[in-house]
Structures are given as structure tokens and as C-alpha cells.
Amino acid sequence: MFASLVSRRRSPLPGLGLTLGVTLLFVTLIVLLPLIGLGWQFARLGASDYLRVMGDPRVLASLRVTISAAAAATLVNAAGGLLLAWVITRYRFAGRGVLDALIDLPFALPTSVAGIALVALYAKDGWIGGLLAPFGLTPAYTWWGIVIAMAFTSIPFAVRAIQPLIEELDAAEEAAARTLGASDGQIFARVILPHLMPGILTGTGLSFVRSLGEFGAVIFIAGNLPFKTEIASLLIMIRLDEFDYPAAAAIAGTMLLLSLALLIAINIAQTRLYRRFEQGA
Amino acid sequence: MSLRQRLLIGLAVLFALIAIVAPVAAILTRAFGDGLGAWWSAIVEPETLHAIWLTVLTALIVLPINIVFGIAAAWAIARFRFPGRRALLILIEIPFAVSPVIAGLCFLLIYGAYGPVGAPLMNEGIQLMFNLTGIVLVSLFVTCPFVMREVLPVLQVTGEDEEKAALTLGANGWQIFRHVTLPNILWALVHGAILATARAMGEFGAVSVVSGAVRGQTMTLPLQVELLYNDYNTTGAFAAATVLTALALVTLMLRSAIAAVHPEAGGRT
Numbered sequence: 077m078f079a080s081l082v083s084r085r086r087s088p089l090p091g092l093g094l095t096l097g098v099t100l101l102f103v104t105l106i107v108l109l110p111l112i113g114l115g116w117q118f119a120r121l122g123a124s125d126y127l128r129v130m131g132d133p134r135v136l137a138s139l140r141v142t143i144s145a146a147a148a149a150t151l152v153n154a155a156g157g158l159l160l161a162w163v164i165t166r167y168r169f170a171g172r173g174v175l176d177a178l179i180d181l182p183f184a185l186p187t188s189v190a191g192i193a194l195v196a197l198y199a200k201d202g203w204i205g206g207l208l209a210p211f212g213l214t215p216a217y218t219w220w221g222i223v224i225a226m227a228f229t230s231i232p233f234a235v236r237a238i239q240p241l242i243e244e245l246d247a248a249e250e251a252a253a254r255t256l257g258a259s260d261g262q263i264f265a266r267v268i269l270p271h272l273m274p275g276i277l278t279g280t281g282l283s284f285v286r287s288l289g290e291f292g293a294v295i296f297i298a299g300n301l302p303f304k305t306e307i308a309s310l311l312i313m314i315r316l317d318e319f320d321y322p323a324a325a326a327i328a329g330t331m332l333l334l335s336l337a338l339l340i341a342i343n344i345a346q347t348r349l350y351r352r353f354e355q356g357a
Numbered sequence: 358m359s360l361r362q363r364l365l366i367g368l369a370v371l372f373a374l375i376a377i378v379a380p381v382a383a384i385l386t387r388a389f390g391d392g393l394g395a396w397w398s399a400i401v402e403p404e405t406l407h408a409i410w411l412t413v414l415t416a417l418i419v420l421p422i423n424i425v426f427g428i429a430a431a432w433a434i435a436r437f438r439f440p441g442r443r444a445l446l447i448l449i450e451i452p453f454a455v456s457p458v459i460a461g462l463c464f465l466l467i468y469g470a471y472g473p474v475g476a477p478l479m480n481e482g483i484q485l486m487f488n489l490t491g492i493v494l495v496s497l498f499v500t501c502p503f504v505m506r507e508v509l510p511v512l513q514v515t516g517e518d519e520e521k522a523a524l525t526l527g528a529n530g531w532q533i534f535r536h537v538t539l540p541n542i543l544w545a546l547v548h549g550a551i552l553a554t555a556r557a558m559g560e561f562g563a564v565s566v567v568s569g570a571v572r573g574q575t576m577t578l579p580l581q582v583e584l585l586y587n588d589y590n591t592t593g594a595f596a597a598a599t600v601l602t603a604l605a606l607v608t609l610m611l612r613s614a615i616a617a618v619h620p621e622a623g624g625r626t
Contacts, residue, residue, distance in 0.1 A: 089520055090530035092437045095429035102426045103448055106497045109474060111451070113467025114459070156372050163369035167362055175370065177613050178377050184605035185381075186559030186579045187457075189598040192586050193380035196387055196595075203379065228376060289456020292561035292579070296586065309458040309562065316462065316566065325466065328459045339454055 118329035121322055129326040137303040138311045138327075145219060145307070146287035149226035153283045154276060156227075157234025161275075164235070165242040179235045182228050187292025194225055195297045217299030222307060225294045226287035233286060237279030241272050274349040281342035285335045384602050388595035399596035404573045408581035409600060412558050415489070415577060419496045419557045424550055427504020428542070434505075435512035436520075450502050457499070461566025464495050487569030492577060495563040500553040507549030508542050511621065515541045544622035548615050555608040559601060 121129075129135060164176050182190065198205045199216040208214065215221045245268060253263045291309040299305040308331055315324040389396050399405065433439075434446060452460065468475040468485040475485055485491055519541075523533045539546075561579040568575045576584060578601055585594035615622055 087437050087517075088524060089436050089517060090524075090533070091432060092439075094530075095433040096437070096439065098426060098429040099433050099445070102422075102430075102497075102501070103445065106494065106501055107448055107451060109467050110460070110463035110498065111455075113465075113472055113474075114463045116473065117466045156376065159365065159369050159372060163366050167358075167366055169358075169366055171370070173613075175373055177609055178373055180609055180612070181377050181381070181605065184555055184559075184608050186561055186582075186601045186605070188561040188579045188582045189384065189559075189601045189605075190380060192582060192594055192598060193384045196383040197379055203383065204375070228380065231376060285454070286456075289459065291456065291458045292565075296583075309456060312458050312462060313566070316465070321466065321471070324462055328462050332455060332459055335454055335456070 114325060114329060114332070117321060117325035121326055125322060126326050129323045130330065134302050134306070135308075135311060135327060138306050138308045139330075141219065141222065141304070141306060142288060142308040145222040146226055146284050148223045149230065149287045150280050150284040152223070152227045153231050153234040154280045156231060157238055157279055157283075158272070158276065160231075161235045161238035161242055165239055180232050182230070183232050187229060187290070188296070190228055190293040191225065191296030194221070194228060194293065198224060198297065216297050217305065219305055221297035221299065222294050222305060225297050226290050229290050229293045230283035230286040233282040234276075234279035237282065238272055238275040241275040245271055274346050277349065278342055278346055281338060285338050288331065288335060381602060384595055384598050387591060388599045391592055395592055396596045396599070399590075399593040400600070402593065404576070405578075405581055405585075405593065405597050407573050408576045408578045408597070411489070411492075411576065412578040415492055415496055416554050416558050418493050419500060420550060420554055422497060423500055423504050423553045423557075424546065426501065427508055427549060427553075428546065430505045431508035431512050431542075432538075435509055436517055449505055452498050452501055455498075457560065457562025458566060460498055461495055461563040464491065464498070464563075464567050468494065486567050487571075488575060491567035491569070492564050492575065495567050496557040496560060499560050499563055500556050503553035503556065504546065504549035507545040507552070507622070511542050511545040512538075514621075544615055544619035548612065548622045551608060551611050551615075555604060558604060 160175075160179065164172060164179070185193075195216055196202050198208075198214075198221060200206065200209050200214055202216070205214060205216055215224055249267050250263055253267050258266070289309060291307070291313075294307055295310055298307060298310075300310055308327055312324050312327050312331075315321075315327065388399075430445075430449060434442060455463070465486055466472050468478075468491070470476060470479050470484070470486070478485060485494065519537050520533050523537045528536070558577075559579055560577075561583070564577055565580055565583070568577065568580060570576065570580065570584075572584070578597055582594050582597045582601070585597060
């Protein structure tokens with residue numbers, strides 16, 4: 077009881093009032109009020125209005141397109157992210173540092189720039205689009221284009237979440253498994269992969285959430301055909317341009333709640349996974 | 358090096374080339390495809406120049422506010438225990454979880470002409486959205502976690518012994534900050550400020566909701582890229598994109614340089 081009193085004793089350092097005041101003022105104006113703005117508009121919608129907006133086939137189609145493309149992009153990133161993280165962390169080769177630095181480029185590149193670059197690349201007359209065209213494949217202006225744009229903007233999440241876990245891998249465990257006669261495939265599946273799972277989970281989870289909300293990179297390459305290649309973020313923009321704020325708030329509120337629920341789930345799952353390792357299970 | 362290692366390295370490099378390097382190469386070839394002269398005349402188009410200026414202006418306004426807020430928040434959270442501290446930390450990180458268009462929408466709904474805060478201000482003749490103020494406000498939203506999350510871990514690691522010693526020796530708050538705290542957090546602060554500035558200059562979705570998109574007036578450079586592209590002015594769009602690409606590359610280089618010289622300043626994404 078006294079210990080808790082002591083730890084609650086005021087710190088002798090100055091500046092609590094000033095710094096906390098500045099922080100609260102900023103957070104209220106810049107973060108809290110805008111979120112309340114959306115929450116207020118969202119809560120004001122009655123159940124029937126909400127269902128009318130969300131039941132619109134065009135809205136449902138945009139959610140389907142967004143979620144399915146984000147899932148596909150996340151799968152690409154799980155594989156690509158694991159490969160890149162593994163090679164960068166485990167192997168030493170010329171250009172490794174450059175490769176490592178390049179991973180963050182999709183975060184640093186403004187999304188509209190990424191968008192026009194990807195169209196230039198994957199359209200029929202682009203370097204990659206041109207290679208695919210003879211096979212009847214044109215990713216630009218299709219669902220696949222959306223997947224490409226989403227994967228591009230979120231690949232750093234996957235790599236950066238897996239990297240630290242590869243660094244922490246215990247070489248002794250791999251050696252022990254080898255001594256016991258395990259093949260490389262068995263070592264990877266039974267020894268390495270389980271250790272990397274928390275990172276893979278976080279990385280793919282963050283990558284998925286980012287993909288759900290990606291706008292700039294997607295709209296250039298998507299084609300933006302209602303029911304086919306129109307993402308939810310674009311539909312929110314369209315409703316805003318029509319001054320239909322309640323509809324925009326309904327779609328945005330739904331997407332935001334979905335993202336937050338996913339982030340919380342990732343957090344909980346990650347804590348559990350780590351705890352299981354600490355207990356040596 | 359075993360065959361499998363070579364194979365995996367080759368695959369990873371190929372993946373990075375196709376996924377990350379090729380888009381940048383595509384920008385450069387399109388922008389400079391018609392020669393350096395065409396690129397230059399696209400850059401000095403008055404609308405594009407204005408967009409560059411507006412982007413720089415936004416960054417110049419956002420940067421000092423971010424620095425003051427980031428240090429204040431990190432100091433309060435690292436050095437004191439108060440009710441709601443965890444909630445405050447989560448609130449500061451929330452902008453990373455809100456997608457750009459939704460972020461812009463949030464600001465319209467509260468500060469727009471029909472919003473509970475925007476409407477009364479509008480009656481007083483103060484307009485917050487569809488102008489520079491709106492662009493600055495959403496830029497602050499999307500960048501607000503950067504400085505705090507770089508400075509906070511450094512403050513927590515360095516501890517408060519040095520600051521308490523300075524206090525005992527009679528230093529006042531400002532002197533403690535200037536001579537003890539600031540030198541410790543300097544590189545983390547610079548790192549966070551660089552990331553925040555790059556993000557502020559490159560933000561597209563959130564700014565596009567609140568900018569009002571007035572040609573030659575409220576178009577930041579990322580918006581101008583879209584405008585030119587939709588005008589079928591490919592050279593103009595890709596020329597404008599080279600400026601932002603250069604900005605991104607400089608940001609990455611500065612990060613690597615800071616991480617190499619001051620590893621304690623982080624290097625997290």
C-alpha cells in the first residue's frame with residue numbers, strides 16, 4: 077500500500093502542466109474532435125438509414141472488391157515479405173544494405189506518385205504490362221491492378237514485422253534439429269516458422285489494414301468501374317462530392333470499425349503468441 | 358555460399374526489382390522521356406510551381422507544431438504518471454490506423470461548414486476547410502505520431518537521473534531541457550521530424566478530401582500529379598512526380614545516414 081503511494085508521488089521534474097496542456101490541446105483539436113465528428117455523424121444515422129446505405133448493391137460490391145483485393149495483396153506480401161526479410165537478415169551479399177533501405181520506399185513515396193508509376197508499368201504499353209499482354213493478361217484497370225497497388229504500398233509492413241524475429245532465431249535450435257536428422261524443409265516448417273508466426277501475423281495484419289484503406293495508389297490503376305473495380309475509399313469520396321455526408325459517414329464508420337477491430341485482434345493474438353513462447357509451450 | 362542461398366538472394370532481388378525499383382524507374386523514364394528541356398518546362402509551369410510552393414509552405418507550418426507537440430507529449434508521457442496516460446498514448450497513435458480518405462472525412466464532418474465546430478465559425482466568417490487551414494489541419498493529423506514515437510523511447514531509455522541532477526544543481530526547466538534533455542533526444546527528434554515532414558509533403562488522400570481542389574490555388578504537389586495525369590498531361594504529371602520521388606529518396610538516405618551514425622535514434626518504420 078505504501079509502495080503504491082510512493083510510486084504515485086509527484087515527480088520532482090518540472091513541466092507537467094505545460095507539456096500535458098500542450099499535448100491535450102493538440103490531441104483534442106487534431107485527433108479527438110475529428111474522430112468525434114465521424115462518430116457523431118455515424119451515431120446520428122438511424123438503423124434504417126444505415127441499412128439503406130450499406131445495403132446498396134454498389135456499396136456492398138465496393139466492400140467485396142476492397143476486402144478481396146486486400147486479402148490477395150496480403151497473401152502476396154506474406155510470401156514476398158518473408159522472402160525479403162529472410163534474405164536481408166540471414167545472408168551477406170553485395171547490395172544488401174541498398175536492398176534493406178529500398179524496402180521502405182513504398183512508405184516514403186507519395187501514393188499518387190506510386191499510382192501513376194504502377195499504371196505506367198502495368199498498362200498494355202508498360203514494361204510489365206507489355207510482357208503480359210501477349211498472354212492476354214492486362215492487370216491495369218482490373219481487380220488485379222488493385223491488388224498490385226495494395227501490395228506495393230503495404231509490403232514494408234510485412235518485411236519490417238518479420239525481420240526482428242529472424243534476427244532473434246536461436247541457431248542452436250536449428251543445429252539440434254539437424255543433429256536429430258531433420259531435413260531443411262522440416263527445420264523450416266517445425267522450428268523456424270513457428271518462431272516467426274507472431275511477426276508474420278502482425279505484418280500481414282498491418283498490411284491488410286493498410287490495404288483496406290489505401291486510396292491514392294489504387295485509384296489510378298483500378299479503372300474505378302462501379303460494381304467491378306470501385307474500392308470503398310473511392311465510394312466515400314464520391315458520396316462526399318454528392319454532399320451525401322450521412323452515406324459517406326456510414327461507409328467510413330464501418331470501414332474504420334473493421335480496421336480498429338482487426339488491429340485490436342492482432343494485438344491480442346500477438347500477446348498470446350509471445351506468452352506461449354515464453355512459457356516454452 | 359550454397360546454391361540455395363544464391364537462388365533465394367536472386368529471387369528476393371528480382372522481387373524487389375519488379376515490385377519496388379521498376380515503378381521508380383518508370384517515373385524517371387516517363388518524366389525525362391522527352392528530354393531534360395521538356396521536364397524543366399513542365400516543372401516551371403505556374404500551376405506546378407504553385408503546387409510545389411503550397412507543399413513546402415504546408416510542411417513549414419506543420420513542422421514546428423509537430424516538433425513542439427512531439428516533445429511535449431513524449432516528455433509528459435515519459436516523465437510523469439497521470440490518469441489516462443495509456444489512453445493518451447493510444448489516441449496519439451490512432452491516426453496511423455485511420456485511412457487517408459476517412460481522416461479527411463472526419464475533419465469535414467467537424468470543421469466543415471455543416472460541422473458542429475465549423476458551422477458557428479463559418480457564421481463568424483472563419484472558414485477552416487477547402488483552404489490552406491484545412492490542408493494544414495489534416496497534415497497535422499496524419500503526421501502527429503511521428504515525432505512522439507521516436508522521442509518517447511529515447512526519453513524512457515535515458516532515464517531521468519541526469520535531469521534530476523541538473524534540478525538539484527539549481528537548473529530551471531528550460532535549462533534542463535536545453536542542456537540535458539535536448540542533447541539526448543536530438544537525433545531521435547531529427548529522425549521523427551524528417552519522417553513527419555516527408556509524410557506531410559506526400560499526403561494525398563486526406564488532403565484531397567479537404568483541399569477543395571481549386572486549380573492553381575489549393576493543389577499540393579501530390580494533388581497536382583493527379584490533376585495533370587487526368588488532363589492527359591503525362592510529361593507534366595511524371596515531372597511533378599520526380600520532385601516527390603526525389604523527396605522520398607532523400608528521406609530514405611537521411612534515415613540511413615542517421616541510423617548509421619546514431620543507432621540509438623532508432624530507424625524504425
